[in-house]
Amino acid sequence: YCTRREIAEASQAPHGAYRPYPGTCAQLSESQRAARRAVRPAAVRVRAGGATATVHDLHAGEVSGEVDDFVLFRADGTPAYNLAVVVDDGLQGVTEVCRGADLLESAPRQAWLAGKLGFEPPTYAHVGLALNSSGARLAKRDGAVTLSALAASGVNSQQVFRMIATSAGLPETSSAPELLEAVRGRDWWTAAKIWQPWVVDPRDQKPPSISQKAPSASQ
16 A cells, blocks of 8 residues: 555665565555555565575576565556566476666565465576667667667668677678678676677668677666
């Protein structure tokens, strides 16, 4: 029944970081629940009981985290991300998950939930994010970040293949066969560049400016 503002005010997490549920509304009396229910419906949270979970990430190694009482269903009844992704992966038999490094901290709670639902947790690999020139996560509002938008801005297929190769620390390539040849037999888990943020400036009319930088402490 608690609002995001109430939870944020009770949490000690830094601004912008994930805020574990501090139990703000976990012990309401029935009369308090009824009063809040008259104003807004409740979200459904799991009671994790202070559990912890550990996952193996192909780059980060063993990653442990506390499992808070996270949301399963939002107040409007829709499944929350942590539930939806676990059920979706479990039902499809997904065994390997490769995604952005910003989701690494959510892996322990998702693996814990997978086990509770009878699914085998997948193997994880969290890679560096694509960032804009300001260091924020790349989004559509940054400009030519889709293939169609890149084509409209004058970027050709050869330049796209070079972008892909550069992002992974591969030699420059200009075609699909060259790219496939470059990745053949490569040990991705020791390729340092795929774990680092990839900084892209899609405002350039030539191949978008691409660079690599080490992740900061806040990422």
